[in-house]
Amino acid sequence: MIRPVILSGGSGTRLWPLSRAAYPKQLMPLVGKESLLQETVQRAMDPALFSAPFLICNDEHRFLVAEQFRALGVKPEAIVLEPLARNTAAAVAAAALMAEPSSLLLILPSDHYIQDTAAFRAAAAKAAKAAEAGALVTFGIHARSPETAYGYIRRGEALTETPDCLRVAAFVEKPDAATATKYLASGEYFWNAGMFLFRADRFLAELAQFEPAIKAAVEKSVAGATRDLDFIRLEKAAFAEAPAISIDYAVMEKTSHAAVVPVEMGWTDVGSWSALWDVTEKDANGNALIGDVVSVDVKDSYIRGESRLVTAIGLENIVLIETVDAVMAVSRDRAQDLKLVIDKLSAAGRDERLSHRRVYRPWGTYETVDIDQGFQVKRIVVNPGARLSLQKHAHRAEHWVVVRGMARVTRDREVFDLVANQSAYIPLGAVHRLENPGKEPLHLIEVQSGNYLGEDDIVRLEDHYGRA
DSSP states (O other): OEEEEEEEOOOOGGGTTTSBTTBOGGGSOSSSSSOHHHHHHHHTOOTTTBOSOEEEEEGGGHHHHHHHHHHHTOOOSEEEEESSOOHHHHHHHHHHHTSOTTOEEEEEETTEEESOHHHHHHHHHHHHHHHHTTOEEEEEEEOOSOOSSSOEEEEEEEOSSOTTSEEEEEEEOOOOHHHHHHHHHHSOEEEEEEEEEEEHHHHHHHHHHHOHHHHHHHHHHHHTOEEETTEEEOOHHHHHTSOOOOHIIIIITTOSOEEEEEEOSOEEEOOSHHHHHHHSOOOTTSOEEESSEEEESOBSOEEEESSSOEEEESOBSEEEEEETTEEEEEEGGGGGGGHHHHHHHHHTTOGGGTOOSEEEETTEEEEEEEEETTEEEEEEEEOTTOBOOEEEOSSEEEEEEEEESOEEEEETTEEEEEOTTOEEEEOTTOOEEEEOOSSSOEEEEEEEEESOOOTTOOEEEEOTTOOO
């Protein structure tokens, strides 16, 4: 059996403003009805080929990831939490150390789009045979155009034991346009899909040879890992000692046992708005229009409206994204340069680079509707059966108005229920909790008043989700 190891640690800033660090692209339904993470999970769900998925994500996304598994009805083998980002080599090392030595590990980024699931599974089966024989296998995509955003793999001769796989003659970094055109014309190069399949012990042996500091640090981190509800939390201090290097740099570009399985499966690394345009259904003018969009004389463009009407006239080859708190426009051929905007937002300390106005919590969501000196208005949605922490505030009072559903309110020694059009006042300093005892989502408006309204003005006395 092949053990899928899904990596979900990225922040997806190249798809800003839709994707942000607090809610990145892999958790969003960008192409189909399900998120990229959910589609990745489902591709690796053939019980004849794959065991239960093993997922590695960052700590901040743990409840969002768990909810997406629950929505699919899939129980993962484990959800492992990275205490901080250390690139893919350390994450894969953790998965290998937590597996049986002979386990076949299929390393899958959570933010790729693959159109042909059958071709993906067939390629995985071919790669597994080569991995059993000791190869470290990557997946080579037949190049369709001279892309400069992808790394390339130069093909070598076929492996004797598994002729469906080829030796890797060389890994090549992202080329310029002229070099990419030469690669495409030669027929000797594949796009590097960033997916890998190998035995756990084989990978660890190569890692020990080429990057022993990563292996040593992650071994200590795994040894000190703790259980936290449904998650496994890697020990932070040891994990921080691991050099932040990708699996490509750490092992694949150095090993003499690298192999590639060629595959055509409609693969795209959804790493830019231009790439997303490539895989999105388009109208007769080459436009991908998502949301409430009205266009006139627009061609070859990606326009997405999240919260209001978006109109465009006389535009060509552009990306236009509207969210509730930001609008972004860029030429499609400059979509890779979005980092320039992110850097400016970061230098200015703008929160929009990190989070949306709607913030996701393990119990539901909240969204700031209005804010000014001394007050803040939020819309809060609490999932059925969920409850917020038992808490108090030092600087603000709150007034809750139920719009839809039923709320159970704890206020000091009182516990009472509210329905639509009823309200409760929570004085400054009162110990309180909000929960939803019903079967439908609870919607309410919260009005905060006080001299400080930051999210860090929360003293949690008890929390169902293990938060401090």
